[in-house]
Structures are given as structure tokens and as C-alpha cells.
Amino acid sequence: MRSRHMGGPPWWHGRFRGCGYRFTVPRQAILDVLSGTLKHLSAEDIYFAVHKTYPNVGLTTVYRTLELLVHMGLVFKFDFGDGRARYELSEGPKGARHHHHLVCTSCNRVVDYTDFIDEEVELLGRTEKGLSDKFNFKITNHLIQFYGLCDKCRNSQ
Amino acid sequence: MRSRHMGGPPWWHGRFRGCGYRFTVPRQAILDVLSGTLKHLSAEDIYFAVHKTYPNVGLTTVYRTLELLVHMGLVFKFDFGDGRARYELSEGPKGARHHHHLVCTSCNRVVDYTDFIDEEVELLGRTEKGLSDKFNFKITNHLIQFYGLCDKCRNSQ
DNA sequence: ATATAAATGAAAATCATTTTCAATAACACT
DNA sequence: AGTGTTATTGAAAATGATTTTCATTTATAT
Incomplete structure (x- = not known):
């Protein structure tokens, strides 16, 4: 090629x-x-x-x-x-496109959200520090997701 | 049976x-x-x-x-x-055994942690509220995980 | 006791992901 | 630009967790 x-x-x-x-x-x-x-x-x-x-x-x-x-x-x-x-x-926590996910457990639809992110990221940073120290991990990433029923699924059943 | x-x-x-x-x-x-x-x-x-x-x-x-x-x-x-x-x-966020996970991306070891949980859960509650309202989801659960190299893996390579 | 529908187990099927291995392409060196 | 070395690739086969099928069994309402 x-x-x-x-x-x-x-x-x-x-x-x-x-x-x-x-x-x-x-x-x-x-x-x-x-x-x-x-x-x-x-x-x-x-x-x-x-x-x-x-x-x-x-x-x-x-x-x-x-x-x-x-x-x-x-x-x-x-x-x-x-x-x-x-x-x-x-995209790292400071990246413009950084987001977290909201997942529908019924239809598997995934919604990205960027609101609330700043506070979350700030807290995660602190937690990350505490965890690194306590467990001697070299933390490179985190994952936050919320699960539930989306608009459609909560109404249709 | x-x-x-x-x-x-x-x-x-x-x-x-x-x-x-x-x-x-x-x-x-x-x-x-x-x-x-x-x-x-x-x-x-x-x-x-x-x-x-x-x-x-x-x-x-x-x-x-x-x-x-x-x-x-x-x-x-x-x-x-x-x-x-x-x-x-x-175990719901208020449960005694509620915890989050720290995952080693090299050996897949998983460490449960309960420290920092309270603050996390408090913030998650607020975020959850905001997300429910904005996206009309009925949120039932959340997932937080940190990823990185554990004690052993960070030293052995 | 009996009927009925839900739940079960064994075997087969599914399907995302990995492995194998011979062929190819990227790059360091002329 | 040409050549050698080694990583990378593609096709096909293998893997392995999870699902499906279907005949049998079991829980429970009657």
C-alpha cells in the first residue's frame, strides 16, 4: 500500500x-x-x-x-x-470535547453530556490523587457513566 | 429439584x-x-x-x-x-458495602475502594438530578472506575 | 391432585475478538 | 534510488463467552 x-x-x-x-x-x-x-x-x-x-x-x-x-x-x-x-x-479531562456518557439500559442508546463535567473532573482529580497515594497506582484514566431509562423507553414501558 | x-x-x-x-x-x-x-x-x-x-x-x-x-x-x-x-x-450509594473500582490496565487486577466515596456519591447525586431533568432519563445507577498501572505493574515495566 | 405457564438443562448456534502464518510494506542504511 | 531487516498486514481458522433452541421439569394457582 x-x-x-x-x-x-x-x-x-x-x-x-x-x-x-x-x-x-x-x-x-x-x-x-x-x-x-x-x-x-x-x-x-x-x-x-x-x-x-x-x-x-x-x-x-x-x-x-x-x-x-x-x-x-x-x-x-x-x-x-x-x-x-x-x-x-x-480527549483528556481538559479537552474541548471531553464528555461523559448516559446509557439507556433498555435500548442501549448513549447520550454524551458535557454539563456538570467541570465539577466532576475537579473532584475526580482530587480522588485520583488520594487513590494514587493510598494504593500506589499510576492512574491514567477514569470512567463515569450513568445508567437508566431514556425518554422513549421510560414512556413506552 | x-x-x-x-x-x-x-x-x-x-x-x-x-x-x-x-x-x-x-x-x-x-x-x-x-x-x-x-x-x-x-x-x-x-x-x-x-x-x-x-x-x-x-x-x-x-x-x-x-x-x-x-x-x-x-x-x-x-x-x-x-x-x-x-x-x-x-448495593445502593448509601449501602455499607458500596464501593468503586480501581482497575489495572496491565494485569486487570481490581481494587475496591470506599474512601472518597462519600464526596463522589454526593456529587453524583447532584449530577444525576441535573441529567435527569435535562435529558428526561430515569437514572437508576452509575459507574465510576479509575484506570492505571498497579503497584506491581508500574515497577515491573 | 391437576393444569398451566414459567423455568430449566444440554447441546448447538452465534458472533465478537484473537491467533496463525505466509506475504507485504515501512524505514534505516547505503 | 536500491537493499535488508523487521514490523505490519490480510485471510482464514480458531477461540471462547454468551445466547438460542427445544424438550423436560417445576412452581404455583386452581
């Missing part, structure tokens, strides 16, 4: 090389898909999206790349309870 | 009947296992534990019962990233 002049954050390349990894076309393509959406894509979703431009990138590569990206901390993997993992470009 | 005089919270029986479900021996046994441990058991763990006393309860029934218990809100299902779901008797 031929390399192209790559768009997107140029530091991705350096980030990969810095870890001893190669910045290949499939990896670039997967990052492009993730950075171009606000949705919660599954591996298969990403596979189809990449497939439009690069039909010979396989699903296996998508899985392998996602695992790598999660390991590098560039991507966060979520479980919303519908039997398949979901992936999002990880 | 013969019914026995049942120990454990007697309201379980009523809770089941109230939902139109039968309170069977396998269901009781599974609840007994869950209420007798502080660990994060997988469906298979529970199957083995139940099997000691009731060798003819099948894994299928364990899965089906867990799904029901989660649906009834008696049990919470977790994903710690090791490819199998984990289950805990759900």
Missing part, C-alpha cells in the same frame, strides 16, 4: 515512532475515522468506514490497531452493554 | 413475586453465592460455586438468572477488560 501525504495531527507520526511503532496507512486511516466523528464506533463500524477509502484494510488490522491505540492512550474503549466494544479518540 | 427452607433476605422472594417471577432454587443459590462474597465473580465462577451445592444447575441458567437479576436491579454487571463480565450484588 502506497503512502500518501498525510493530513491530521502531524504529531501522531512522531508519537508512533517514539514508541518504536511504524505509522502505517491503515493506522492513519483508522485515526482519521475516529477523529472525524463524535459517534461511538464499534470495530466493525470503523472497518466499514476505512473500507470506503482503503478497501484492502482488513478487520483484523482494525482490531489490532485499536488495541494499540488504546494501549498508547490515544483511544478509549467503552462497553455500553450491547455486546461490542466502542471506541473514541480520547 | 426440591425446595428448601430458605435463608437470606426474605424480601428476595417477595421481590421476585412482585415482578411476576418465580423464586426458584437456582435463583436463590445464585443470590446466595453473590451475597456471600466480596469478589468480582464471572458467570463461570458463580456456576462453579453453585455447582458445589447444586450440581445440576447449568451454566445457561446462571447466565439467564444473572441477566434477570441485573434487569431487576439486584445485581450490577461490570466490564474490567478481561473479556468476561463480572457480577456484584448491587
Whole structure:
């Protein structure tokens, strides 16, 4: 597969090389898909999206790349309870697009929210500090989700 | 399978009947296992534990019962990233055993913590209220987890 | 006791994810 | 630009947790 002049954050390349990894076309393509959406894509979703431009990138590569990206901390993997993992470009607590999730336990709909985030993040920071000290963990991330019945589901049943 | 005089919270029986479900021996046994441990058991763990006393309860029934218990809100299902779901008797935010989790992303070890919980729960309550109003969700539960490298993993690599 | 519908167990099916392995591509070095 | 080394890739097969199927059993109302 031929390399192209790559768009997107140029530091991705350096980030990969810095870890001893190669910045290949499939990896670039997967990052492009993730950075171009606000949705919660599954591996298969990403596979189809990449497939439009690069039909010979396989699903296996998508899985392998996602695992790598999660390991590098560039991507966060979520479980919303519908039997398949979901992936999002990880945006640190100070990032503009940082959000948490509200998950409907009936239809699995996921709503992102950014309100209340600031207070949450502030408290999380303090908790994080306390936990690191007490348990000697090197904390790299957190997850907050609320579960319940969405508008539609609470009315329809 | 013969019914026995049942120990454990007697309201379980009523809770089941109230939902139109039968309170069977396998269901009781599974609840007994869950209420007798502080660990994060997988469906298979529970199957083995139940099997000691009731060798003819099948894994299928364990899965089906867990799904029901989660649906009834008696049990919470977790994903710690090791490819199998984990289950805990759900103890509401005010419960004595209510806790959150600290997950090692390298070895998947899970540490329960109860410190900092009060503040977290207080904030979560407020957030919950705000979210309910804004998105018209009926919120029934929340999940907070921290991720990072545990003591051992941060030193060994 | 009996009827009825819910619950169960064993086996088979499903389906997301991983593994295997030979072929290919990225990059360091000329 | 050409070459060698090694990481990366793709296709197919394997894995393994969870679900489904369906005939049998059990709880409970009558």
C-alpha cells in the first residue's frame, strides 16, 4: 500500500515512532475515522468506514490497531452493554470535547453530556490523587457513566 | 429439584413475586453465592460455586438468572477488560458495602475502594438530578472506575 | 391432585475478538 | 534510488463467552 501525504495531527507520526511503532496507512486511516466523528464506533463500524477509502484494510488490522491505540492512550474503549466494544479518540479531562456518557439500559442508546463535567473532573482529580497515594497506582484514566431509562423507553414501558 | 427452607433476605422472594417471577432454587443459590462474597465473580465462577451445592444447575441458567437479576436491579454487571463480565450484588450509594473500582490496565487486577466515596456519591447525586431533568432519563445507577498501572505493574515495566 | 405457564438443562448456534502464518510494506542504511 | 531487516498486514481458522433452541421439569394457582 502506497503512502500518501498525510493530513491530521502531524504529531501522531512522531508519537508512533517514539514508541518504536511504524505509522502505517491503515493506522492513519483508522485515526482519521475516529477523529472525524463524535459517534461511538464499534470495530466493525470503523472497518466499514476505512473500507470506503482503503478497501484492502482488513478487520483484523482494525482490531489490532485499536488495541494499540488504546494501549498508547490515544483511544478509549467503552462497553455500553450491547455486546461490542466502542471506541473514541480520547480527549483528556481538559479537552474541548471531553464528555461523559448516559446509557439507556433498555435500548442501549448513549447520550454524551458535557454539563456538570467541570465539577466532576475537579473532584475526580482530587480522588485520583488520594487513590494514587493510598494504593500506589499510576492512574491514567477514569470512567463515569450513568445508567437508566431514556425518554422513549421510560414512556413506552 | 426440591425446595428448601430458605435463608437470606426474605424480601428476595417477595421481590421476585412482585415482578411476576418465580423464586426458584437456582435463583436463590445464585443470590446466595453473590451475597456471600466480596469478589468480582464471572458467570463461570458463580456456576462453579453453585455447582458445589447444586450440581445440576447449568451454566445457561446462571447466565439467564444473572441477566434477570441485573434487569431487576439486584445485581450490577461490570466490564474490567478481561473479556468476561463480572457480577456484584448491587448495593445502593448509601449501602455499607458500596464501593468503586480501581482497575489495572496491565494485569486487570481490581481494587475496591470506599474512601472518597462519600464526596463522589454526593456529587453524583447532584449530577444525576441535573441529567435527569435535562435529558428526561430515569437514572437508576452509575459507574465510576479509575484506570492505571498497579503497584506491581508500574515497577515491573 | 391437576393444569398451566414459567423455568430449566444440554447441546448447538452465534458472533465478537484473537491467533496463525505466509506475504507485504515501512524505514534505516547505503 | 536500491537493499535488508523487521514490523505490519490480510485471510482464514480458531477461540471462547454468551445466547438460542427445544424438550423436560417445576412452581404455583386452581
